[in-house]
Amino acid sequence: MNLLERSNYMISAMARLLKDADSAFMGVASFLPFLAIAIAKRLYNPDLIWYSIVGFNPNPYRMPMSTVHPLIAKYCDAKLQLAELFDISARGELDVVFLAGAQIDSRGYLNNSHVYIGEKRVQFPGGAGGALLHATARRPVVWQGKHDPRIFVKEVQRITAAGKPYRVFSPLCIFRLDESLGRLVVEHIHPWSSYEEIREKTGFEVNDAPPTPEPSDEEIKIIEELDPKGIRKLVLQ
């Protein structure tokens, strides 16, 4: 399965999570969440509120090369500032937020700051809004475009953002948080991967799980309409 088809599985699963959501926010470099929210609004949940740092409720006809491109602002229903979006989350009124994690641990905590490999510091870009959003949004959804044992670790060296993730998306599988176990468990394994592969590439204990459902034709149609050039695959490279 090529990267475009793989990303479609992830987008579809993200979109279906939003069926009962009040609101969803996505930030920078968030091509998969961008497309997932667009699908959810068109197919499953027209009342879903879409927050973007460039405005309230975008209505894009295609996905730009940046998920926070000001061009999107032209097609919003109202102005809204990033600061106000943070306030909404701080007030406990933000439902789903999509957060990228440079490193993700078994609790679903994120490290977007830096790690030390021996003496050497490896610097990440920083967690952007994650520290607040992970802690205060109702349903944080974490995602990553790569899956290896340095990314999915038992415990992050530094906590940039802590919260209770609703789901964690990797290019191999989907995790959910088992609160009784206090750690992530595998909920779905993407059809191009396997329990064995995930076990090998994950820094904490994992389980077998049923395959991720296929994206529907309608979902794929919207994805291809909004992303005809396949920008989305950049995430998985």
Next chain:
Amino acid sequence: MNLLERSNYMISAMARLLKDADSAFMGVASFLPFLAIAIAKRLYNPDLIWYSIVGFNPNPYRMPMSTVHPLIAKYCDAKLQLAELFDISARGELDVVFLAGAQIDSRGYLNNSHVYIGEKRVQFPGGAGGALLHATARRPVVWQGKHDPRIFVKEVQRITAAGKPYRVFSPLCIFRLDESLGRLVVEHIHPWSSYEEIREKTGFEVNDAPPTPEPSDEEIKIIEELDPKGIRKLVLQ
């Protein structure tokens, strides 16, 4: 001298205070300050920044029936909110502010809240932004359209706004604060009044003083251009 002519004296003296001012703010029902700021900008201090609760640097061609009329907003150089104006003052960046006082005491403190006459409460409208502005603007200028011993009192029953007034304007005279005495002293007496009248109508010790300078022809011309119907006299009735 009729009320229009009297108000011209007060406006002229207010305008001349603004010759070296960085910025000036006036609020609601502030006809005399409105005209004074307009004169100062045109004749004495073109760089004077004029704050209004409807916007930044109004350029009105006439004075509306309200000094905070949204019509003024059309002729502003930029948007600015009341909240932001307060922030400017809180940061110590506001120079002159014109404050109306329902009751004004010998220290220049204001009571815009209420008084008790025996058991009976007499309610005033409240001090609007005065509590903050009197305390934080560099040069608060207090004004009143009436002068009697119940208004100019030795000590207000309730302090709505406390600060060090730069000047206090009454329809009879102009006070300034003598910091060594810790109280207001008369600086100018309007030509239609006298030391005797002021002594009789003021609840604290007063002194004789030279007459308030006459408004110039240019000042009067601007006043009449901006206020052809004489709204300004409402303040002195």
Next chain:
Amino acid sequence: MTVMSLEEAAEMVENGSLISLSGNLLFRIPAAFVRELARQGKRDLRVMKTAGGYDVDLLCGLGCAKEVIAGFVSFEVFGLARNFRKAVEEGKVKYSENTCYSVIAALRAAAYGIPFIPIANISKSYFVKERGFKFVDNPYGEEKVLTVPAIKPDYAILHVQKADEEGNALIYGPWFEDVLMARAAENIILTTEMIVPTEELRREIDAVWIPKLKVKAVVEVKKGAYPGACPPYYDMDFDMMERYASLDEEGLKNHIWEVRP
């Protein structure tokens, strides 16, 4: 449905609610909505605004309000707000006096989801103690810092120039505290001079600062700020305001039925 009649929208506001009102003095005030609240005989309302006029006065004069949280209540050129004044003097309404600045601070704290916010030191003003504003230690310096607790209105009642059916709305001219109120309040009720299609609103996006979030009612009310002004559509009705300013309680009771909506 978010679009509804003035009657239906006013019915949502329960007795005892804390409501904050749009505009300033006689500008862009939710006058028609306030009259409907009075016609419905609401009681024990707590009314919040930086600078109130006709709206606050009417709710006080007709026994709808039990508390006013404000910095100023008056009619500017039309004189004092007689009914407000009388109700406070007679102890029927509690005037929780503030300065406009502390009303804004309380709304900011509510909008940011924080329990309190520091403000400049205005502690010589008598109401600081009466309102219970407290000092805290500045953890980053030596001095004590005055604070204001958050106040979260149950309803922000906003009269705007244009809104769509969902509740996205546009304000021309000064916002006063309206956008802040909208952020701070639990719910929003909009009255609007006109309901327009979303696409039309979007063409003026730079003025659309009220998203439909929390908007529970959109009511089209032409001249909804009357006798106040709603530029660019109409100015104050000077004659009516002069008459209003001299009304006694009986006159006030007639006024809300004579002036419809």
Next chain:
Amino acid sequence: MTVMSLEEAAEMVENGSLISLSGNLLFRIPAAFVRELARQGKRDLRVMKTAGGYDVDLLCGLGCAKEVIAGFVSFEVFGLARNFRKAVEEGKVKYSENTCYSVIAALRAAAYGIPFIPIANISKSYFVKERGFKFVDNPYGEEKVLTVPAIKPDYAILHVQKADEEGNALIYGPWFEDVLMARAAENIILTTEMIVPTEELRREIDAVWIPKLKVKAVVEVKKGAYPGACPPYYDMDFDMMERYASLDEEGLKNHIWEVRP
């Protein structure tokens, strides 16, 4: 005179200044101004922004910055900010990591003239301790409340679409944190796609949220955000950004002289 050349405006910024930069990632960034700072060999700058990109990276890569106060520094689709990353990894630049939210809170406190402001509890994040954010007692409740101290930039450097000669300015599209920065900073330097007469600006008053207050310089720089985007006038230069993202220090030194202004 407020209108001046890019060179003159950049000369105002002293070594060691705390500067906050407009825009977000690659959008409406003061790119030309930042290149001029680098050409003038500024040192020890402290650079503040919620989400930096080209601008922050360039100042780090050329040794102009000693500290970055931000929540995120990256090029989004163009990959990581290599020069920023390298400078931080080698200890040449201190990354005072925040979350974008706490950068905003620090600017809000500065804008309001208050020494600190409460924020939501994000205390599990490691940088909360590293930044020295402190809890205070909530004087109106039981819980402890996390706070952020004010940070007041010496200069807010804003690239805008239109400004007049005095420094009143208009922003089309998202403000990001620019209006807040303008309120918080001690001084403002504007670069603008075009200088227009005040009367022309006034016709679009709904978008004019930067008054001339504190504006010390207005510089007309066409394509001042290049290689970033400045809608509606131009998009990012994708080729240039891809090339930029792979430049080493030598390449960077050439870049600031090749790309003029």
